[in-house]
Amino acid sequence: MAFNGHQCDDESIDEDETPTKQPRSNKEMPGCFINEPKNEAAASAGRATSDRRTSNSTARQRSDSVKKTRPPFPWFGMDIGGTLVKLVYFEPKDITAEEEQEEVENLKSIRRYLTSNTAYGKTGIRDVHLELQDLTLCGRTGNLHFIRFPTHDLPAFLQMGRNKHFSSLHTTLCATGGGAYKFEADFRTMADLQLHKLDELDCLIRGVLYIDSVVSSGPSECYYFENPTDPDRCIQRPYTLENPYPLLLVNIGSGVSILAVYSESNYKRVTGTSLGGGTFLGLCCLLTGCSTFEEALEMASQGESTRVDKLVRDIYGGDYERFGLPGWAVASSFGNMMSKDKRESVSKEDLARATLVTITNNIGSITRMCALNENIERVVFVGNFLRVNTLSMKLLAYAMDYWSKGQLKALFLQHEGYFGAVGALLELLHPS
């Protein structure tokens, strides 16, 4: 998520959000994640910190100490955002008979509940296609599950935790995202759970780097669109994120954060914008009466934004050659809606599409400017705004390529919105 200027009539600026440009220096070893079976070396996930925080030095854990420091099950990582709660759960598959016997009933029940269902309550969903199998974490092998539910249903989740006596397991619940702070007291009072709060940007970066390093089979974690400027030939292609630095990481949640990442532990938040996924959904709800992201996307896929937006050709009859603006470029988002007649002739689908295009293109331009200012050529877009949202991904790929004349490459990751939660889980296993 990201934060943009808030304005209030009666006050002046008190704080600003843009960190200084200086990348932090990092003298630590770049962390590496080793996931061969039996090798219990832990990651030195250098805790990526923002400028205002000091970089912690990370002690490499010795493999023989892992067992001792290995936390008890269950292993969760949680990211409580403005709109969605993202939960990753590690299901051990190498449980010995002895362990099975020792395992308390509550723990078993939670494991069964999560792994045997794909939907929880009215709104909880497990993204089965993202599940990572046969993963070795802290010397244990198992499956990593990805679950999400709306933040406004957090009370129901807490109630469930209470019903299942989660607190009796004495586990540490590592949580990140703003909700980790906002709902800390609720976790304590409603479910008797103590949260271990983590910084969301640290977790995000840790999560991205980890997932990219462990996914080897199945569809490549990282991908891009080939021929983004040609709709007929535009295809998704795997991308190997070797030597990923420097990297611009754009996280599109309710809002948007843009990070420049120079190494695992050396990053800065360049800027952010409040025009993000929340804005798309918020405006769509107001304009079309829809109520879910999926509905909004579905409508957008059937609409035509050119009926809503004023294009360069609507003003100049064609290209504005003097400034190299093609006729198809949007001159004014929602510009046609200044006219009463046109307001009456557009469909809800058109409005949803225009909202999607407006928000996506705006993220594209801000990203492009940041890439130029930071002198970075590779951009990775993550966040749940991109979930099942090929329209936006292709638009971003197109915008990056077209306006930079091929200089910028837009990259995407399969686990879009779950990196913060993964980072939180890693913190549980390998405290930095």
Added chain:
Amino acid sequence: MDKSITLPPDEIFRNLENAKRFAIDIGGSLTKLAYYSTVQHKVAKVRSFDHTTKEATGDNLYEISVQEEVTARLHFIKFENAYIETCLDFVKDHLVNTETKVIKATGGGAHKFKELIERKLGLKVDKEDEMTCLIKGCNFVLRNIPHEAFVYAKHADSEFRFQTTQPDIFPYLLVNIGSGVSIVKVESEDKFERIGGSSIGGGTFWGLGALLTKTKRFDELLQLASKGQHTSVDMLVKDIYGGSYGSLGLTGDLIASSFGKSATADKEFSKEDMAKSLLHMISNDIGQLACLYAKLHNLSRVYFGGFFIRGHPVTMHTITYSINFFTKGEVQALFLRHEGYLGAIGAFLKGAEEDNPNQYSWGENYAGSSGLMSVSPDMNPMQRARSGTFDMLEMDRLEGKLVNLPLLQDASSYIPDTVDLTEDAHAREYWLYCFEEALDGVVKRAVASQPDMPEAAERAEKFRQKYRHKLQTLRHQPFAYGSLTVRSLLDTREHCLNEFNFPDPYSKIKQRENDMALKYYQKAVKCLDELSWEERQYALVRVELMDVICPVSSLVDCLLCSAGRPWLVDSYDQWFERLKGPPHKCAMFFVDNSGVDIILGVMPFVRELLSRGTEVVLASNSGPALNDVTNGELQILTESIAAMDPVIQAGLREDRLTLVQSGSSSPCLDLSRLDKVLAMVVRERKTDLVIIEGMGRAIHTNYYAMLRCESLKMAVIKNSWLADRLGGKLFSVVFKYEVPAPSQHSAALTPS
């Protein structure tokens, strides 16, 4: 067309009979018409009598004649598109000039109204690129209108903080927020580039706003927004975090996700709240992009324009906020007083290239211009739409090009005026009152100056009404013409007097006083010459500060009297010490009044300087203002003094005494707008002393001016309120001798 013009159109479309070179800029709701006219002006000229031919009658040294002079003026008129047809009809009916064949047109509406314009005016519409016009116009106002740019601070004592004109206006960024946003980098008069833009602009606010609130008009949407609370619609940091995001220093009140709270089907939001949220979203987004571009191109001057900004305090505030937020105050959002006219000015300039308008300096005519916010933004938008108000800008061509005094220590930070009445409410109150009180006297004097003209009384009455109206406007909108100062009040009065053909109400008085003072010149000089060197230096300062004629019998006592010392500001002793040293190379003397002041005060002082071996340049006004001596008058006076005084005569003959015009017709002095010749003389003669005298030039203006050479500022405070404010009494003396710090001194006279 059922709408009629509410103001008499001949007061709006002025001087149409001489008009040529039309240009029009038709925007989404407003039309701006531009034309060039020549104005017949009465000007007072002085001519020396030819004394050899006994032509002279009476005691007069010179004769005054009122002559017609033709000056050039630019007219810009802004009105609602609804009146376009009525206006074109009016223009057609009054257009006499037949040379005009084409009209330059720009703006989005130029295409739509092309046929109408061609039919109504019988002129060929010649379309010009919108952006080119905009930039040309922007360069023109930045260069020619002091206090064109301002910073907007909603909660400050004065909302508008005007910027001083920069010697070099380039490079800058212009962010034009129309239906979309264009970001243009301007590097020189002819070099500019659209470096970026955004589709989220005024059209997005308007279009999306209309969909969300069912409110059709842009102004109404802004009004809604100004009443709303965005926090019910936007998701703030504290909505996610419960408080601030401390580690990143993001406060809880920051917007994390615009419209983030409206992502629900079962809640209603008020129109006001949605409009407010939308306004913030768009302003922040534009501000952010502008900052990213400014950073990438390393530019710190960023001007905002376009209909989204135009005259709307609401959007100026949100944009200002956004820029402050994203640059931590490193970049200031700048706005322009005449932003709405840029396209029309640029289109006009495109059509007037053969007249070379850029080789002249132009001045805003306060009498003929409406001023900022001539239509109150508080007015209900519906009323505003129907009010049919016309906003005007008139600019007069000045003689030649005006430039900085090369001796200014820092031209970019020089502010001529001592007190900014826009910020000092107490002083503003007093001076507005003062000028209003003085109005009767000015009217009387104006009438008296034209005894042969029976309609003078009527004109004087019109002058009174006009000036009183200006004073009233300034009382409510002190920012109307940039920073309000005593100088601008005086200049506005001069412009209004000129407007009603009172070019020089003091001409007869000046003539009488000059004649009178000349009679005493030789006696005074003789008297001074008899003093010892030490006594004379002091007496010269005394006599300079005197403006009544002392009876000769007591002159010496009077001149040597040291009562009242130390003066209010008294650096006479330092000056005296300096005089013991080597003579100055060249002194530039900005003179003040006619009569006693110039003849018995300045001339003996000049004489002494010449005798010391210092060259002297006398700078006087190009045109009349109050009883200030004009360049024309001073030429005659100097010649007649030269006839009596061999020192002055030798000075003139050997070119060690020179007269230049200041380029100004103001009782005050703006050292950043001086005649080019003056600046050249300053450089050529290696001027190392600047003398400024009189209240207008040394107190109301330039009191704090920092020069790169020695300077002397002398005045008697003839206003008890001001004397009181400065901590002295009426007729307190200010004698300010300043020497710049050595390091700066060595830099003097290197070309700036």
